[in-house]
Amino acid sequence: MALLDRFPRHLFSQRGWGLLAAGALSLVAAQIMGRRDLLSLGVLLIVLPLAALAGIRLVKPRFQVYREFHPSPVETSAATTVRLAVARSGSGGGRAIMEEKLPPRFGESPAFRFPARSATGGTSRYEYHLHSTKRGQFLIGPVTAEFTDPFGLSLHRRAIDDGDLLTVTPAAVELPVTGLAGARGNDGITATRTRANPSDDDVMTREYRPGDPMRRVHWAATARHGELMVRQEESVTTPEATIILDQRFGAFSGSSGPGFGGTPAVDGHEMASSGTFEWAVVAAMSICTHLAERNYALRLLDPRGEPAFLRSPSAPEPDAEEFSGTSGLQCIAESLAAIHLSGPHHGGWELHSGRERRAVRDHGGHDSSPDVFDDHLMDKLSAHRMRGPIIAVLGRISPAEARALASGAGYGANAFAIIVSERPADSEEALEALRRGGWRAVAVPASVAVPVAWSYFDEEGAAPATAAADVRRGAEVGR
Numbered sequence: 001m002a003l004l005d006r007f008p009r010h011l012f013s014q015r016g017w018g019l020l021a022a023g024a025l026s027l028v029a030a031q032i033m034g035r036r037d038l039l040s041l042g043v044l045l046i047v048l049p050l051a052a053l054a055g056i057r058l059v060k061p062r063f064q065v066y067r068e069f070h071p072s073p074v075e076t077s078a079a080t081t082v083r084l085a086v087a088r089s090g091s092g093g094g095r096a097i098m099e100e101k102l103p104p105r106f107g108e109s110p111a112f113r114f115p116a117r118s119a120t121g122g123t124s125r126y127e128y129h130l131h132s133t134k135r136g137q138f139l140i141g142p143v144t145a146e147f148t149d150p151f152g153l154s155l156h157r158r159a160i161d162d163g164d165l166l167t168v169t170p171a172a173v174e175l176p177v178t179g180l181a182g183a184r185g186n187d188g189i190t191a192t193r194t195r196a197n198p199s200d201d202d203v204m205t206r207e208y209r210p211g212d213p214m215r216r217v218h219w220a221a222t223a224r225h226g227e228l229m230v231r232q233e234e235s236v237t238t239p240e241a242t243i244i245l246d247q248r249f250g251a252f253s254g255s256s257g258p259g260f261g262g263t264p265a266v267d268g269h270e271m272a273s274s275g276t277f278e279w280a281v282v283a284a285m286s287i288c289t290h291l292a293e294r295n296y297a298l299r300l301l302d303p304r305g306e307p308a309f310l311r312s313p314s315a316p317e318p319d320a321e322e323f324s325g326t327s328g329l330q331c332i333a334e335s336l337a338a339i340h341l342s343g344p345h346h347g348g349w350e351l352h353s354g355r356e357r358r359a360v361r362d363h364g365g366h367d368s369s370p371d372v373f374d375d376h377l378m379d380k381l382s383a384h385r386m387r388g389p390i391i392a393v394l395g396r397i398s399p400a401e402a403r404a405l406a407s408g409a410g411y412g413a414n415a416f417a418i419i420v421s422e423r424p425a426d427s428e429e430a431l432e433a434l435r436r437g438g439w440r441a442v443a444v445p446a447s448v449a450v451p452v453a454w455s456y457f458d459e460e461g462a463a464p465a466t467a468a469a470d471v472r473r474g475a476e477v478g479r
Contacts, residue, residue: 030043073333096145142162417439
């Protein structure tokens, strides 16, 4: 029996290999002894397993697999329940050993028997739990089934479905109420009241319609037009915030080398990422959650002024840049799940999605996109001038890039910038350029907690040279 265990298990079972071995011995004995009965027996013992092997590959049982995740998508470090329902869709019977293929990060693949003891209506149901400490999109499945013939001689393993994608979104951390939240009164409430209760010179009017209350008659407009005019319905506007999310390869690359120990994505490919970029993603998710809870409408852009999620393979709407409400926040979370660094890398391109490959191919194989922080971004900011704060989550930027971005502060009611870098002290000149342009800016390492960095915006007038040190001290106090 120990000898039979050494034979490959993907063709025959131990019983099948035993019959083949017995058949081979019978043929040898028939040759030596000249016995026709041994020859017939040997041929039968060899043909039977081979016929079983051919039959199990030609007659393939068909199954239907239904898989759902609850919740879906799921946040990092939170558990999701995977529910499987497997039903035979063709004729045939028998049992099979099934296994759900999982990415290595989820541990050992679960195995189960079909049909299950609790099967109802021909459908077997199974359940197990998964959790991931890193964001991304992961292929769960396919279910592979190992079939055997009625005599148990041959084995055949094959996939019976294609698997499904599990989206793991970055989990937001709770941010303290800061000067930005205080600015909500100016950006939201005060400005809303100004627009909702305009002066007599700016008020919108229309012709009187039967049923309009006389209290809404605008007598000055009535005198000008010579007919009854009434005020339009008062409107309540929503405060807006613009978030600029840096995702340039060069801004977050560091000493870790290519790939930076990237986060696994679909099909085992690595998303280009780094510790500082993962910090920026969590910060962006946390800021969006913080503002959405305060009824802000959100607009997310990249440093080129394009939609922030244009290159994210997990984005439900990659061309969208404006989000609002619970559904908008959920769309942001899904878009951040597989967002990755993009741009030039060692003279070439790191390509991590079909969308980005198409973009490069359409541009002749090189980066012909606009420069960062140029007029295209400024035009986008100008289109929503003074409707709310502008918040930039940045990697390393050069002083020249900081000077280009500095003018953007004039388009927002307030402007806040967080630079995350392995060496925050190297960003002093860039911080100074941003502050001269009207930004409240701070540089932090990825070791500082996001709420601590966010709380800097409640501090007044920190010097560029001490900003990062102040945040570090805050982090130490927080511990």
